[in-house]
Amino acid sequence: QVQLVESGGGLVQAGGSLRLSCAASGRTLSTYGMGWFRQAPGKEREFVAAISWSGGSTDYADSVKGRFTISRDNAKLFLQMNTLKPEDTAVYYCAAVRGGGARTRQFEYWGQGTQVTVSS
Numbered sequence: 001q002v003q004l005v006e007s008g009g010g011l012v013q014a015g016g017s018l019r020l021s022c023a024a025s026g027r028t029l030s031t032y033g034m035g036w037f038r039q040a041p042g043k044e045r046e047f048v049a050a051i052s053w054s055g056g057s058t059d060y061a062d063s064v065k066g067r068f069t070i071s072r073d074n075a076k077l078f079l080q081m082n083t084l085k086p087e088d089t090a091v092y093y094c095a096a097v098r099g100g101g102a103r104t105r106q107f108e109y110w111g112q113g114t115q116v117t118v119s120s
Contacts, residue, residue: 034095
């Protein structure tokens with residue numbers, strides 16, 4: 001079992017930035033494709049960004065392209081969020097799947113989520 005924990009969420013004004021992190025307790029994430037999803041109240045979970053197990057490829061939802069950057073090292077996954085908008089407000093979830101590429105959308109493991117609130 002892979003236990004994922006997100007951190008870095010909070011309250012920020014529109015136009016501001018946040019950096020989310022995701023880590024697996026007690027093990028490396030180097031063999032896992034990773035992704036970020038988000039879910040706003042009353043809405044379905046939506047894809048945000050993904051990165052291949054090697055870190056060589058990335059993919060983004062159109063709504064965040066050019067504003068968000070997904071990256072990774074041997075221990076953590078990151079999501080740099082710039083030029084935040086009120087519509088980015090959601091619970092953000094980290095996900096992992098063994099050997100996953102940037103186009104992977106089915107993930108095996110999920111974190112508990114971290115709240116991001118963007119005020120106008």
